[in-house]
Amino acid sequence: MLLKHTTDEIKERNALSVNPAKTCQPIGAMYAALGIHGCLPHSHGSQGCYAYHRSALTRHYKEPVIAATSAFTEGASVFGGQANLLQSIDNIFTVYNPAVIAVHTTCLSETIGDDLPQIINKARTEGKIPEGKYVIHTNTPSYVGSHVTGFSNMTRAMVDYFSEYNGSKNKIVNLIPGFVEPSDMEEMKRLAAAMGIKTIMFPDTSKVLNGPMTGKYKMFPDGGVTIEELKMTGSSIGTIALGPFASGAAAKALDVKCKVRCEILDLPIGLHATDAFIDQLRCMANVNVPDSINFERGQMLDIIADMHQYFYGKRVGLVGDPDQILALAKFLVSIDMQPVYMVTGTPAGKKFEQDLREITAEVPGEVKIKVPGDMFLFHQWIKNEPVDLLIGNTYVKYIARDEDIPFIRHGFPILDRVGHSYFPTVGYRGGMRLLEKILNALLDRKDRDATDIEFELVM
Amino acid sequence: METSTPVIFEERENQIHRKGESPFNIDCNRDSLAGAISQRACVFCGSRVVLYPIADALHLVHGPIGCAVYTWDIRGALSSGPELHRLSFSTDLQEKDVIFGGEKKLYKALNELIDLHGPKAAFVYSTCIVGIIGDDLEAVCRKVSAEKKIPVIPVQSEGLKGNKREGYNAACKALFRLVGTGETDNISPYSLNILGDFNLAGEIWLIRDYFKRMGVEVVANITGDGRIADIKRAHGAKLNVVQCSGSTMDLANMMEETYGIPHIRVSYFGVEDMAQALYDVANYFGDSQMIEKTKELVKDELKVLYPELKKYKKALEGKKAAIYVGGSFKAFSLVKALRHLGMKVVMVGSQTGTKEDYAELEQITDPGTIIVDDTNPLELSQFIKEKGVDLFIGGVKERPIAYKLGVGFCDHNHERKIGLEGFEGMLNFAKEVYNTVMSPVWRFVPRNTTGDVKNV
Numbered sequence: 001m002l003l004k005h006t007t008d009e010i011k012e013r014n015a016l017s018v019n020p021a022k023t024c025q026p027i028g029a030m031y032a033a034l035g036i037h038g039c040l041p042h043s044h045g046s047q048g049c050y051a052y053h054r055s056a057l058t059r060h061y062k063e064p065v066i067a068a069t070s071a072f073t074e075g076a077s078v079f080g081g082q083a084n085l086l087q088s089i090d091n092i093f094t095v096y097n098p099a100v101i102a103v104h105t106t107c108l109s110e111t112i113g114d115d116l117p118q119i120i121n122k123a124r125t126e127g128k129i130p131e132g133k134y135v136i137h138t139n140t141p142s143y144v145g146s147h148v149t150g151f152s153n154m155t156r157a158m159v160d161y162f163s164e165y166n167g168s169k170n171k172i173v174n175l176i177p178g179f180v181e182p183s184d185m186e187e188m189k190r191l192a193a194a195m196g197i198k199t200i201m202f203p204d205t206s207k208v209l210n211g212p213m214t215g216k217y218k219m220f221p222d223g224g225v226t227i228e229e230l231k232m233t234g235s236s237i238g239t240i241a242l243g244p245f246a247s248g249a250a251a252k253a254l255d256v257k258c259k260v261r262c263e264i265l266d267l268p269i270g271l272h273a274t275d276a277f278i279d280q281l282r283c284m285a286n287v288n289v290p291d292s293i294n295f296e297r298g299q300m301l302d303i304i305a306d307m308h309q310y311f312y313g314k315r316v317g318l319v320g321d322p323d324q325i326l327a328l329a330k331f332l333v334s335i336d337m338q339p340v341y342m343v344t345g346t347p348a349g350k351k352f353e354q355d356l357r358e359i360t361a362e363v364p365g366e367v368k369i370k371v372p373g374d375m376f377l378f379h380q381w382i383k384n385e386p387v388d389l390l391i392g393n394t395y396v397k398y399i400a401r402d403e404d405i406p407f408i409r410h411g412f413p414i415l416d417r418v419g420h421s422y423f424p425t426v427g428y429r430g431g432m433r434l435l436e437k438i439l440n441a442l443l444d445r446k447d448r449d450a451t452d453i454e455f456e457l458v459m
Numbered sequence: 460m461e462t463s464t465p466v467i468f469e470e471r472e473n474q475i476h477r478k479g480e481s482p483f484n485i486d487c488n489r490d491s492l493a494g495a496i497s498q499r500a501c502v503f504c505g506s507r508v509v510l511y512p513i514a515d516a517l518h519l520v521h522g523p524i525g526c527a528v529y530t531w532d533i534r535g536a537l538s539s540g541p542e543l544h545r546l547s548f549s550t551d552l553q554e555k556d557v558i559f560g561g562e563k564k565l566y567k568a569l570n571e572l573i574d575l576h577g578p579k580a581a582f583v584y585s586t587c588i589v590g591i592i593g594d595d596l597e598a599v600c601r602k603v604s605a606e607k608k609i610p611v612i613p614v615q616s617e618g619l620k621g622n623k624r625e626g627y628n629a630a631c632k633a634l635f636r637l638v639g640t641g642e643t644d645n646i647s648p649y650s651l652n653i654l655g656d657f658n659l660a661g662e663i664w665l666i667r668d669y670f671k672r673m674g675v676e677v678v679a680n681i682t683g684d685g686r687i688a689d690i691k692r693a694h695g696a697k698l699n700v701v702q703c704s705g706s707t708m709d710l711a712n713m714m715e716e717t718y719g720i721p722h723i724r725v726s727y728f729g730v731e732d733m734a735q736a737l738y739d740v741a742n743y744f745g746d747s748q749m750i751e752k753t754k755e756l757v758k759d760e761l762k763v764l765y766p767e768l769k770k771y772k773k774a775l776e777g778k779k780a781a782i783y784v785g786g787s788f789k790a791f792s793l794v795k796a797l798r799h800l801g802m803k804v805v806m807v808g809s810q811t812g813t814k815e816d817y818a819e820l821e822q823i824t825d826p827g828t829i830i831v832d833d834t835n836p837l838e839l840s841q842f843i844k845e846k847g848v849d850l851f852i853g854g855v856k857e858r859p860i861a862y863k864l865g866v867g868f869c870d871h872n873h874e875r876k877i878g879l880e881g882f883e884g885m886l887n888f889a890k891e892v893y894n895t896v897m898s899p900v901w902r903f904v905p906r907n908t909t910g911d912v913k914n915v
Contacts, residue, residue, distance in 0.1 A: 003545075003546070004542065005541075005542065005543050005546055005576055007575060011571070011575070013571055014567075015550065015564045015565075015567035015568040015571060016519070016548060016549060016550050016551060016564075016567075016568035016571065016572065017524060017527070017547075017548075017549045017550075017551040018546060018547065018548055018549075018572075019531070019546055019547050020524050020527060020528050020531075020547060020549060020551070022524060022528075023524055023525050023528040023529070024523050024524050024525030024526075024528070026525070027525070042494075045587070045618075045619075046501050046502075046587055046618040046619040047491060047497065047499050047500060047501045047618070047622060048500045048501025048502070048503055048504045048526075048587075048618040049501070049525070049618070051497075051498070051499060051500035051501065051504065051856075052500070052504070052525065052526075052529035052530075053529075054856055055529070055533075055855045055856055056529055058855055058856055058858070058859055059855060062858075062859055062862075063859050063863075064836060064856075064859045064860045064863060065856075065859075066496055066836060067496065068494050068495065068496050069491075069493070069494075069497070070493050070494075071490060071491045071492070071493045071494075071495075071497065072587075072619045073490055073619065073620075073621065074619055074620055074621075076619070077587075077590070077591060077619045084493040085493070087492075087493040087494060088493040088494030089494065090494070091468060091492060091493065091494030091495060092494045094468075095468055095494075095495075095837075096496070096837070106587070107522070107523050107552075107557070107586075107587060107588040108587040108588060108591065108618070108619055111557060111588055111591045111592065112591060141523075141554070141557075142523035142524070142525050142588075143523040143552045143553050143554050143556065143557050143588065144553070144554050146524070213862070213863060213865070213903075213904070214863070214905055215863075215864060215865045215904040215905040215906040216863070216864070216906075217836070217840040217860055217863045217864050218863075219836070219837060345524070376546075395531070
């Protein structure tokens with residue numbers, strides 16, 4: 001009973017978050033920035049912020065995570081952080097020599113009102129930014145939005161700073177993957193490549209945060225979108241943005257800036273969402289879908305058909321980020337499961353809640369949705385009426401344990417298991433993995449709870 | 460790192476010392492260089508780790524959501540009773556609060572939470588933003604305290620005020636407001652408070668048991684498995700026993716000044732230091748019976764421990780270790796403990812050590828040992844390679860660097876899962892070090908398979 005302090009009685013709370021289902025913007029910006037090759041993310045604030053973000057990302061990926069900080073002191077907070085950032089830029093290029101520094105703000109620097117474009121300009125004029133090197137920035141006040149907003153803002157900054165139209169369209173499709181795992185990014189690229197489509201993915205943390213063990217410490221790992229590629233995004237035939245909350249802003253900005261048309265889709269989690277992704281790739285690049293992809297789709301469908309009886313009617317509680325919850329809810333409904341409780345800490349708005357209501361319109365009984373909500377409330381719902389399965393980040397494990405409910409880790413952060421950085425949950429293969437996880441969770445429970453008489457060999 | 464560019468900032472040169480190569484004059488306790496990838500954290504972090512193990516208090520973080528999330532149950536500070544400290548409470552400040560002030564929200568949040576959970580006290584942590592917008596934490600806390608009849612204590616832990624050290628100080632000030640507010644009846648003349656132990660992996664229970672066997676009463680755990688009522692009467696104890704001196708020494712000093720309670724500095728890591736800690740306590744009370752009991756205790760424990768340790772020592776003899784920890788005090792014990800296992804410490808550093816700490820480290824280490832203040836991943840990886848390290852002891856951010864280089868790792872920080880304190884802990888430590896250093900997985904490391912250790 002770890003969460004023995006959770007009470008059954010639900011009271012309206014509006015002055016606080018208990019057991020949050022989100023975190024703050026800067027960490028999302030840092031994660032996105034790590035998806036640029038040779039990039040050193042930089043936190044313009046006090047030392048704690050970036051220490052926490054690095055620790056959290058390190059715990060999630062089990063990889064070294066680098067970032068720098070302006071290391072604010074009280075002086076900087078009174079007189080502004082310009083001197084700190086200028087010195088940082090100077091030091092960083094002298095010693096670490098990254099291709100680009102991606103600066104994000106914090107609640108502190110936002111509130112004291114540092115003007116980042118002005119400071120970056122000053123650094124350039126003073127010759128602190130070497131030839132061929134870049135400093136980009138985005139504003140990520142921690143008191144607005146969530147980590148998803150931070151990811152979205154930094155991704156958009158990549159467009160704002162780099163994308164340019166070079167006069168003719170390349171036969172390339174831009175992919176904005178959303179706040180997903182490096183493995184997911186890899187899978188999206190693999191699918192596009194299987195269709196013979198050239199893509200530029202940004203940000204791209206594959207081969208950055210799921211790198212191999214080599215006996216060497218590489219401060220800047222091999223992966224990540226290059227500056228060259230980022231510039232080229234303005235000349236692509238189109239952009240597919242996966243997940244409106246994490247990727248929509250950048251896609252729209254690119255459309256406005258360079259007239260690259262964009263399609264904003266759900267994250268390709270599950271059959272229909274992956275269909276939509278593949279179809280969009282097909283249309284945009286004007287290619288045919290190869291048999292190999294149809295084959296994967298068929299395999300996924302096969303699992304669903306073979307095991308549909310176990311999915312039927314299972315009540316599921318979901319906690320996570322808006323893009324993930326939306327896609328997961330659709331997927332679950334499509335295989336006859338019932339997402340009955342859904343919480344995100346991200347203030348995703350009324351429209352999002354409405355979308356979830358529509359997706360779950362056919363689900364019998366009351367569907368509870370709270371946007372933004374927290375895990376304390378989520379737990380209270382479960383205490384009042386339990387579910388058969390929980391899907392969410394590692395923090396859900398307290399609830400899973402207390403209420404003895406099967407649990408699948410999905411989303412950010414996962415602090416206690418490996419796999420997420422290597423095995424995707426997007427695309428048909430990712431869908432198959434997700435189905436396997438769901439079935440394992442449900443069937444392990446069935447086996448555990450069965451009496452000797454009910455205990456079955458074949459399932 | 461494949462480039463040959465220098466990885467040491469000129470400005471940091473004085474924060475790195477190689478024993479024997481120059482007169483000892485390390486620079487430390489200065490602000491991190493802007494732009495350096497320091498491994499340090501902030502004031503809030505310091506306060507939070509010190510106070511958080513108090514299990515029957517409400518810990519409310521007044522600020523945007525991140526500060527609460529990143530400190531949600533990350534330290535395995537165990538409680539034998541309530542576990543309110545393992546929940547995460549935040550006022551989740553929004554833009555409008557930043558503009559119009561967060562006091563009303565804080566007041567409401569405190570009221571709601573105190574009504575719901577009935578804590579014995581509440582700590583309200585200030586964050587960077589609260590320092591900037593100027594919420595009057597003191598006033599809100601005073602008001603709620605009067606209304607709810609429990610101590611509601613502001614912790615002035617605005618992150619921007621510095622690094623963890625200032626946070627420790629803010630935490631001590633907060634604790635000191637509780638001390639002296641409880642009854643001190645029926646406290647034994649042989650009594651003490653345990654300061655600076657956070658009951659990671661249940662360690663404080665082990666230490667308490669030693670004291671019990673010596674006939675010493677522990678009044679308050681500060682703060683591992685801590686309780687508000689105990690801390691309130693902590694001034695009734697006759698002695699403060701301070702470990703991890705960085706975090707709670709300020710409190711010990713305040714208690715000495717105000718209540719005349721003397722303190723001794725101890726460490727529960729390693730054989731010598733653990734035994735020394737118990738002897739120091741016994742000698743302080745000067746009770747011959749207690750001194751006898753202590754000798755017995757140490758003898759009994761060592762009788763079991765030594766033969767066990769021998770096995771590990773044989774395998775570990777001559778292996779090289781690097782240490783990078785938060786507070787340098789811990790490093791002293793680690794140097795000694797590793798020596799006990801036959802290992803050589805070739806690098807030792809900390810995030811927040813003081814000049815005296817480093818001078819002491821210089822004394823107890825071998826010539827050629829690198830002593831470093833406030834380092835970064837590049838420096839660390841260079842030191843590891845240069846010295847051919849077999850074991851790295853550090854925290855969460857250092858672990859993957861060691862692993863990438865194919866070096867064994869031991870978490871001596873928040874994420875340790877087995878108790879490392881006490882005599883039992885020394886054995887655990889030996890086992891853990893042995894497991895990682897001698898692990899066959901390092902044979903898979905490319906540089907080891909080619910036998911070319913230098914060329915990395």
